[in-house]
Amino acid sequence: MAGGLLTNLIAAATITAALAGCSEADFTDAEKRTIVSMSLSALAPLASDPTNSFADDPGAAALGATLFFDTGMSRDGNVACGTCHKIDRQFQDDLPRGVGVGETNRRTMPLAGVARDPFFFWDGRRDSLWSQALVPLENVLEHAGTRTAYAHYLKRRFGERYERIFRPLPDLSTLPASAGPFGTPAEKAAWAGMSDAQREGVDRIFSDIGKAIAAFERSLVHGKTRFDRFADAVAQGRAPSAEDALSAEEGQGLRLFIGKANCSTCHTGPRFTDNHFHNTAVPPVAGLPADRGRIAVVDEVLADPFNCVGKFRDGGEEACGELRFMQKSSPELVRAYKTPSLRNVAGRPPYMHAGQFATLEQVVNHYATAPKSVEGESEIHAVALSEGERAALVAFLKTLSD
Amino acid sequence: MTSAWRMVVGAFGLVALAIGFLSVVFLTAPAAPGPDLARSKNSAKGLYALSIAPEAGEPRQGELHAWVVTVKTRQGAPVEGAAISVGGGMPEHAHGLPTSPEATAYLGDGRYRIEGMKFSMPGWWQLKLGVSAPAGTDEATFNLVL
Numbered sequence: 001m002a003g004g005l006l007t008n009l010i011a012a013a014t015i016t017a018a019l020a021g022c023s024e025a026d027f028t029d030a031e032k033r034t035i036v037s038m039s040l041s042a043l044a045p046l047a048s049d050p051t052n053s054f055a056d057d058p059g060a061a062a063l064g065a066t067l068f069f070d071t072g073m074s075r076d077g078n079v080a081c082g083t084c085h086k087i088d089r090q091f092q093d094d095l096p097r098g099v100g101v102g103e104t105n106r107r108t109m110p111l112a113g114v115a116r117d118p119f120f121f122w123d124g125r126r127d128s129l130w131s132q133a134l135v136p137l138e139n140v141l142e143h144a145g146t147r148t149a150y151a152h153y154l155k156r157r158f159g160e161r162y163e164r165i166f167r168p169l170p171d172l173s174t175l176p177a178s179a180g181p182f183g184t185p186a187e188k189a190a191w192a193g194m195s196d197a198q199r200e201g202v203d204r205i206f207s208d209i210g211k212a213i214a215a216f217e218r219s220l221v222h223g224k225t226r227f228d229r230f231a232d233a234v235a236q237g238r239a240p241s242a243e244d245a246l247s248a249e250e251g252q253g254l255r256l257f258i259g260k261a262n263c264s265t266c267h268t269g270p271r272f273t274d275n276h277f278h279n280t281a282v283p284p285v286a287g288l289p290a291d292r293g294r295i296a297v298v299d300e301v302l303a304d305p306f307n308c309v310g311k312f313r314d315g316g317e318e319a320c321g322e323l324r325f326m327q328k329s330s331p332e333l334v335r336a337y338k339t340p341s342l343r344n345v346a347g348r349p350p351y352m353h354a355g356q357f358a359t360l361e362q363v364v365n366h367y368a369t370a371p372k373s374v375e376g377e378s379e380i381h382a383v384a385l386s387e388g389e390r391a392a393l394v395a396f397l398k399t400l401s402d
Numbered sequence: 403m404t405s406a407w408r409m410v411v412g413a414f415g416l417v418a419l420a421i422g423f424l425s426v427v428f429l430t431a432p433a434a435p436g437p438d439l440a441r442s443k444n445s446a447k448g449l450y451a452l453s454i455a456p457e458a459g460e461p462r463q464g465e466l467h468a469w470v471v472t473v474k475t476r477q478g479a480p481v482e483g484a485a486i487s488v489g490g491g492m493p494e495h496a497h498g499l500p501t502s503p504e505a506t507a508y509l510g511d512g513r514y515r516i517e518g519m520k521f522s523m524p525g526w527w528q529l530k531l532g533v534s535a536p537a538g539t540d541e542a543t544f545n546l547v548l
Contacts, residue, residue, distance in 0.1 A: 034524075264524075265495065265523055265524075265525065266523065268463065268523055268524060269463065269464065274463075274464065274500075274522040274523050275522065276500045276522040278497075321466045321517065321518060322501075324518065325466065325501045325502050325503055325504065325520075326501060326502065327498075327499075327500065327501060332497050332498060379495060379496070
């Protein structure tokens with residue numbers, strides 16, 4: 001009879017909890033520790049970037065902000081960083097693939113917290129925020145400009161500001177108007193025709209442009225959401241205020257997120273990312289060039305003249321551990337893409353590295369069913385989730401936006 | 403009729419008692435034993451005694467850090483000039499380490515620095531150390547839970 005009483009008590013407690021909504025008392029101690037670890041309050045201060053001496057220079061950040069929104073920083077004068085990284089849209093563009101001079105092959109990434117990444121782009125093909133900023137400037141589908149054109153433009157428009165922050169500008173008067181390693185055949189030939197010293201002088205200015213933009217981007221941070229206020233209440237062992245409490249459905253989604261659905265295995269910590277690359281069998285987009293993810297760019301980041309071991313890095317080489325010890329040949333890198341942060345995720349469909357999924361529901365269904373990858377092995381295993389559980393996960397994800 | 407009714411009630415009672423008993427057993431059972439977390443152990447073939455320690459405090463998730471591996475013979479003599487290989491991963495997720503750590507320095511007294519370690523996820527990690535020295539080639543697997 002005692003057993004029957006216990007069963008009834010458990011049933012009654014379950015029903016009461018479901019009716020009452022979700023309070024911090026519903027979570028186990030282990031779950032509470034995980035929840036607290038995902039609060040923005042648990043985020044460590046942003047580390048310095050010794051590879052960029054100007055990373056925390058306000059003048060450099062101000063120049064970087066100017067350059068970030070300046071459409072003059074492109075071949076046709078119509079594309080700025082801010083064209084795709086829209087300031088009022090979480091610094092992304094709501095499109096499946098970003099559109100600069102042409103349509104790219106990848107989804108534009110939001111920028112809040114970006115300075116904390118060890119590698120950049122969906123596939124990690126650059127190893128610093130400042131070297132990342134240089135790639136779109138020369139990509140023919142994005143800004144489509146050339147290195148000497150940017151150097152001339154910077155001197156003409158911002159020369160005095162640049163010299164006050166960085167260093168005296170070299171004489172650029174004898175350099176081609178437009179030359180660089182990724183331009184038209186004529187521009188490439190003009191670049192090859194310059195002396196080593198001339199090319200290095202232009203590369204120095206170019207790397208400083210990246211360092212200024214990076215200094216600005218370091219200021220882009222996530223704001224607290226309802227989830228954070230809930231997690232902070234959990235941390236302090238108090239009941240959340242009425243407006244910060246999670247509904248029963250949101251609480252169920254949170255428990256699934258950190259439990260049975262295994263989301264927090266990769267979407268971990270206050271930024272909801274492990275900063276790593278995984279094959280999760282996200283399907284390719286028909287019509288786009290072959291895309292093998294991380295494995296395809298290992299050689300590129302190692303050979304990048306602006307990488308951490310290159311001559312444009314400030315500070316010592318001891319800062320280059322991420323590049324030095326990065327995985328270079330594992331089969332797990334095939335079709336592996338970066339784990340994106342999930343903060344504010346509900347406000348920026350479509351999802352995945354090429355905008356493959358239009359809704360969060362589709363994303364959750366993908367991870368629940370775990371299809372096979374077209375190439376390589378997916379790390380995802382199917383999880384039996386009911387319709388209600390999938391809806392609960394989506395409801396929880398929305399608490400990362402409020 | 404009455405006796406059948408009694409049997410039904412009795413059956414319910416027995417089921418309730420069984421559920422109660424199982425609940426008590428289930429609720430008081432010890433948690434499943436975790437992996438062996440010893441940081442000193444003999445290598446698989448017994449050639450070496452290995453111990454590992456993080457170089458600068460317990461590692462934090464997502465941070466690149468270094469370990470010091472101490473290699474001694476079973477008799478306790480430090481092993482110098484060993485080639486150390488580093489592997490591992492997360493057995494529950496069937497993936498390897500997120501980085502390619504290397505033994506980068508010999509620190510004396512059988513101690514070797516392993517740089518480039520990173521645990522990108524919480525959970526159970528394995529660190530597999532291979533040791534090649536004049537006494538032979540052997541390996542040891544350490545479990546770490548973050």
